[in-house]
Each structure stands twice: as structure tokens, then as C-alpha cells.
Amino acid sequence: MFDITAIVLAGGRSSRMGRNKALLPLNGVPVIERLIREMESVAGEVIIAGGGQPEAYRYLEKNVIGDLFPETGPMAGLHAGLTEAKTAWSLAVACDMPFAGQAVFAQLAERALKAEQDGWNGTEAGPGKRFEAVIPTVEGRRQPLLAAYRRSVLPGLENELREGNFKLTRWAEGLRAEIVDGAVLAGAAGVREEDLPFNMNRPEDYRRAQEWLEQ
Numbered sequence: 001m002f003d004i005t006a007i008v009l010a011g012g013r014s015s016r017m018g019r020n021k022a023l024l025p026l027n028g029v030p031v032i033e034r035l036i037r038e039m040e041s042v043a044g045e046v047i048i049a050g051g052g053q054p055e056a057y058r059y060l061e062k063n064v065i066g067d068l069f070p071e072t073g074p075m076a077g078l079h080a081g082l083t084e085a086k087t088a089w090s091l092a093v094a095c096d097m098p099f100a101g102q103a104v105f106a107q108l109a110e111r112a113l114k115a116e117q118d119g120w121n122g123t124e125a126g127p128g129k130r131f132e133a134v135i136p137t138v139e140g141r142r143q144p145l146l147a148a149y150r151r152s153v154l155p156g157l158e159n160e161l162r163e164g165n166f167k168l169t170r171w172a173e174g175l176r177a178e179i180v181d182g183a184v185l186a187g188a189a190g191v192r193e194e195d196l197p198f199n200m201n202r203p204e205d206y207r208r209a210q211e212w213l214e215q
């Protein structure tokens, strides 16, 4: 267990799926419940950033919160979660990632808390600087929907939202982040690198996840 909070981003519209993808069952268990189970063994608190549909998640008996910048996408969920979190670092994950598991969360958490310990004199982020995020890359691209964030990113994040910049990927590109090779995380999780950030956007993605996990 790490001194870290887990934030599940679950307030999207699921328009491509046509129904709330967080609640889609895999092996009989809704994907969000699978994620919560995996996160619970790593993080002290699990927060569900439920956006405009917090009532859908009340049954999970977790800390379910709404967004402070409604209808603006995953960045708003991250913003709400980091605002609510009481720890210096949080793990964020999209609610529709079937392959993100305990091993991946533990690695991200470990690196985040190591970065915290190294503090302002940590050399890897540059002299006098500190990492504010731990972000995996898969095929050279940062994966901000499966990453660790330091609470200190909040003012910058809020600024972006106020200015109407809602692109999580673009914002995450500018963060002083420790980059983790996705292949390393995928290896720990026992999945292929390209499957690590796989998420279920469309019915065919759901079918693919079902085929893999229910065989």
C-alpha cells in the first residue's frame, strides 16, 4: 500500500459505446469494479470522478465526486480528483481500461513516491526541479489516462480549463514528467505493450476485451 490516492475517471458520455462503458461487465464484473479492486491494493483512497453521472456509481460505496468544470472531458475529471485528494500524489486511470492492473499501479506509485522523496534536488528532472507526473509512453506517445500526478499540477491544470484548453494529451505533453517505458509496465502486467492503454470506446472494443478476458 502506498501513500497515494487513486482517481478513476468515469464521467464521460460513452457516446461511441452507446451506454455507460464503466459498467460493462467482463467475466461478470463491471470494468470499473475490476479497476477499483486492483487500485485498492495500491492506494489508500479510491475517488471516482463521476462527472455528470455520480449517481451511477453510488452503489460502489466509494468517494464519488462531480466535476468542477462540467462537460469538458477527462481533464475536468482529473482536476476534480486532484482537488479532492488528500495525498501529494494520485494515480489516474480511465474507467474503461481492462488491462490496467495492480502491477502497473504499483510501479507508477513507487516511482511517484520516489520522485517525491528525491525532492527538489532530484537530478533526473533537472537541477532544482521535481517531477510532477509519472507518465508511461507507448510507441513514443504519452499515456495521460494511466499515469501518476502530483497535486502541484493543479494550478496549471485549472488555468488550462479556465482558458478553454481541454486537451488532456496536449497538457500532459508539457508536464515535467518522469517517462516510463510502456513496455516495462506491460511486461509487469503480463500484457502486450500496445494493449496497456487499450480502452473500450466502441462496441467492437468491448467485444475484443471480452474475447481476451473471457476465454
Ligand SMILES: Nc1nc2c(ncn2[C@@H]2O[C@H](COP(=O)(O)OP(=O)(O)OP(=O)(O)O)[C@@H](O)[C@H]2O)c(=O)[nH]1
Pocket: 009, 010, 011, 012, 013, 014, 015, 016, 017, 049, 050, 051, 052, 067, 070, 071, 072, 073, 074, 075, 076, 077, 078, 093, 094, 095, 096, 145, 201
Ligand atoms: N469526470 C469526468 N470524466 C470524463 C469526462 N469525459 C471523459 N471522462 C472519462 O475519461 C476517460 C476518457 O474519456 P473518453 O473515452 O475520451 O470520452 P467519453 O466521453 O467517455 O466517450 P465518448 O463519448 O465515446 O468520447 C473515460 O474514462 C471517461 O469516463 C468528464 O467530463 N468528466
